[in-house]
Amino acid sequence: QITLKESGPTLVKPTQTLTLTCTFSGFSLNSSGVGVGWVRQPPGEALEWLALIYWNDEKRYRPSLKSRLTIAGDTSKNQVVLTLTDMDPVDTATYYCAHRHGRHGLSFDYWGQGTLVTVSS
C-alpha cells in the first residue's frame, strides 16, 4: 500500500525559505520508473505542478519557479524534500506530494493529504 505524507512549517515569513518533506511508504525511490512530484494549490485556485524527481535522480522544475525550487530524494529515509526560496504571500497554498503512476508518461496516482503553508509577516 502506497502512502505519502507532507510535513513542514505552516507559517513562513516573506523572504524566508520553505522546506517541505514528503515521507512515503510502499515503494522505493530507486526502483526503475518511480517518480515523486510536488503540486500546490492556492486557496480557491487551481492545481500547479512544481517539481518532480525520478528514480535515476533526474529532476524537473516548473519553468517559472526554477530559480527558486530544489527537489532532493533520500532513499534511505524514503523521503523527498522540496525547498522554495524567497517566499512571498502569493506562495500561500496547500502543498501536496504525489507518486508517479506507472513507468511511462506522467500522472499522479497516490497523493499525500496536503499541508497548508501561509506566508505572512
Next chain:
Amino acid sequence: QSALTQPASVSGSPGQSITLSCTGTRSDIGAYNYVSWYQQHPGKAPKLIIYDVTDRPSGVSDRFSGSKSGNTASLTISGLQAEDEADYYCGSYTAGSPYVFGTGTKVTVL
C-alpha cells in the same frame, strides 16, 4: 508554461451525461497521449480518475471515460450522480516542463 484551458463550470441532472473539455497546444495534449484527469472534492487531495487519455485506474467507476482529438481532451461522466459533484482537473505531459494542469472545472449536480 500556460495552464490547459477548462470551462469554469459544467452542470447536469442526475442520470445525465456531461462532457468536460481541456484545451491545450501542439506541445502538450496534441503531442502526447499522456492526458490525465483528477477529481477533487472540497478539502481533499486530488484523485486520479483517467490516465494516458483513456485508461482508468483500478477501482475507478466506468462511468468516467476519456478521449482526445487534436489539442483537446475530454472527460465524459455518464449516469451523473450526486457524489460526482466536485472539481475536475486535466493534466498533460508537456515538452520541456514536463507537466501542466488545467484551470479546473466545477461540476454541479442539479
